[in-house]
Amino acid sequence: MAVITIIGTNYVGAVYAAAFADLGNQVYGVDIDERKVQLLSEGISPIYEPGLDELVTRNLKAGRLRFTTCYDEAVPVSEFVFICVGTPSSFSGEADMRAVRSAAEMIGKTIRGHTIIINKSTMPIGSGDLVTSIINQVKSPDATFAVVSNPEFLREGSAVQDVFNPSRIVLGAEDREAAERVAELYSALNAPVLITDRRTAEMIKYASNAILATRISFINEIAQICEQYQADVKVVAQGMGLDPRIGPLFLDAGIGFGGSCFPKDVKALSYMAQEAGCHPQLLHAVLEINQDQRRRFVHKLQTMVGDLHQRPIAIWGLSFKQDTDDIRESPAIDVVRMLIQRGAIPRCYDPAAMDNAREVVPEAEYFDDPYEAVRGTDALLVLTPWNEFKQADLGRVADLMRQPVLLDGRNLYDPADVRRLGFRYAGVGR
Ligand SMILES: NC(=O)C1=CN([C@@H]2O[C@H](COP(=O)(O)OP(=O)(O)OC[C@H]3O[C@@H](n4cnc5c(N)ncnc54)[C@H](O)[C@@H]3O)[C@@H](O)[C@H]2O)C=CC1
Numbered sequence: 001m002a003v004i005t006i007i008g009t010n011y012v013g014a015v016y017a018a019a020f021a022d023l024g025n026q027v028y029g030v031d032i033d034e035r036k037v038q039l040l041s042e043g044i045s046p047i048y049e050p051g052l053d054e055l056v057t058r059n060l061k062a063g064r065l066r067f068t069t070c071y072d073e074a075v076p077v078s079e080f081v082f083i084c085v086g087t088p089s090s091f092s093g094e095a096d097m098r099a100v101r102s103a104a105e106m107i108g109k110t111i112r113g114h115t116i117i118i119n120k121s122t123m124p125i126g127s128g129d130l131v132t133s134i135i136n137q138v139k140s141p142d143a144t145f146a147v148v149s150n151p152e153f154l155r156e157g158s159a160v161q162d163v164f165n166p167s168r169i170v171l172g173a174e175d176r177e178a179a180e181r182v183a184e185l186y187s188a189l190n191a192p193v194l195i196t197d198r199r200t201a202e203m204i205k206y207a208s209n210a211i212l213a214t215r216i217s218f219i220n221e222i223a224q225i226c227e228q229y230q231a232d233v234k235v236v237a238q239g240m241g242l243d244p245r246i247g248p249l250f251l252d253a254g255i256g257f258g259g260s261c262f263p264k265d266v267k268a269l270s271y272m273a274q275e276a277g278c279h280p281q282l283l284h285a286v287l288e289i290n291q292d293q294r295r296r297f298v299h300k301l302q303t304m305v306g307d308l309h310q311r312p313i314a315i316w317g318l319s320f321k322q323d324t325d326d327i328r329e330s331p332a333i334d335v336v337r338m339l340i341q342r343g344a345i346p347r348c349y350d351p352a353a354m355d356n357a358r359e360v361v362p363e364a365e366y367f368d369d370p371y372e373a374v375r376g377t378d379a380l381l382v383l384t385p386w387n388e389f390k391q392a393d394l395g396r397v398a399d400l401m402r403q404p405v406l407l408d409g410r411n412l413y414d415p416a417d418v419r420r421l422g423f424r425y426a427g428v429g430r
């Protein structure tokens with residue numbers, strides 16, 4: 001059993017705090033957001049993440065998990081301190097490291113004895129050195145420490161499942177013994193462990209997200225070509241995916257990738273490349289295609305229904321993907337904004353993300369029931385692949401609409417089935 005502090009308890013940190021406690025460790029979750037700390041201390045997850053409430057509650061009750069805003073209560077008694085704060089995009093595309101800097105400073109001021117500090121946030125290459133230097137400037141003379149990079153690969157919506165079943169544990173350290181001690185924390189998970197230097201570990205994270213984003217933009221470009229030649233991209237992807245060298249995953253064409261990571265990490269990698277004198281043309285293309293997908297989708301809607309001014313348009317799905325309330329860089333939110341710019345009246349429904357969406361797009365209308373959202377509308381846009389939408393009663397939807405037009409931004413439905421119900425239908429690349 002180890003004593004662990006997790007700094008930053010949201011999509012990544014809250015899951016890790018509860019998971020490490022579940023593995024038998026004594027865990028402190030530290031966040032500067034008092035509301036989050038209060039909720040988590042009551043066993044309520046501040047985010048929608050399946051299974052997280054139960055995991056937190058179970059470990060609070062077992063006395064292995066505590067949440068606090070106070071570094072002093074947690075860091076001095078911890079052998080391991082994980083940094084899980086956000087690293088969003090700044091205006092230039094560079095990762096904004098303010099939260100990491102401030103966390104590193106607070107950690108430096110509060111470490112005692114020997115502490116292993118683990119960078120789990122996605123940080124630019126070289127950030128291990130930055131964290132080391134910040135801590136060195138403020139720590140007490142008798143405190144010693146090592147900094148290990150341990151990038152994270154979990155996905156929102158399946159974070160609990162992913163944390164207990166990781167594809168790999170990547171550890172980057174100049175101090176091999178520190179990396180091995182971190183590896184022990186994960187030993188119960190039986191995942192492959194790769195120990196390397198810090199910069200290589202940091203790069204593994206960016207390169208992994210970049211290739212997944214590239215696959216999505218690749219299939220979206222193929223989808224654009226499919227549309228011109230009446231081929232079906234969904235079947236094309238299926239046929240490609242049967243080749244084990246290609247594989248079937250991350251080949252779903254749609255309105256593009258969003259979320260707090262792919263866009264920001266591709267931008268940050270591209271920024272780093274340019275800073276170093278490289279010319280990251282592929283990464284630029286990945287981002288451009290991704291933006292094009294949203295514009296093309298709205299253009300397709302205009303082609304199908306004409307001028308959007310004062311037209312009620314139903315929106316199903318606002319989160320950037322299914323099973324999350326996260327709307328950061330959500331392509332669905334972009335589409336809603338484009339509709340508003342064109343004078344349309346978006347009537348929105350999402351199973352989890354409406355509160356978040358209301359804050360950023362207050363001009364749209366929101367409905368607690370998906371069928372109410374479609375009543376009297378001129379088109380239904382399906383923008384997030386929630387299961388609830390796959391299983392919806394589209395016959396009822398057609399009856400409620402002013403005209404049955406369905407634009408399937410995630411290729412959820414069989415076009416022939418939908419057309420049989422009387423819809424005019426368009427997917428992406430089919
Ligand atoms: N969200 C995801 O699915 C994944 C995220 N990552 C990376 O992990 C990091 C964290 O991601 P998220 O949890 O999504 O970020 P987030 O922005 O949702 O949460 C960060 C948390 O840190 C807290 N915080 C900020 N400054 C702090 C400080 N100085 N001291 C203590 N707490 C502080 C915030 O209040 C917030 O609760 C990012 O670098 C992200 O790129 C990596 C893999 C998956």
Ligand SMILES: O=C(O)[C@H]1O[C@H](OP(=O)(O)OP(=O)(O)OC[C@H]2O[C@@H](n3ccc(=O)[nH]c3=O)[C@H](O)[C@@H]2O)[C@H](O)[C@@H](O)[C@@H]1O
Nearest residue numbers: 152153154155156250251252254256257258259261320321
């Ligand atoms: O660094 C991160 O934060 C994480 O980013 C992604 O995870 P996440 O953003 O939670 O979700 P994904 O399932 O990867 O989906 C990202 C976006 O791509 C879209 N997508 C995904 C797959 C696909 O085939 N097509 C497609 O358009 C999704 O709808 C979503 O908008 C990675 O999958 C994780 O491994 C990584 O840890």
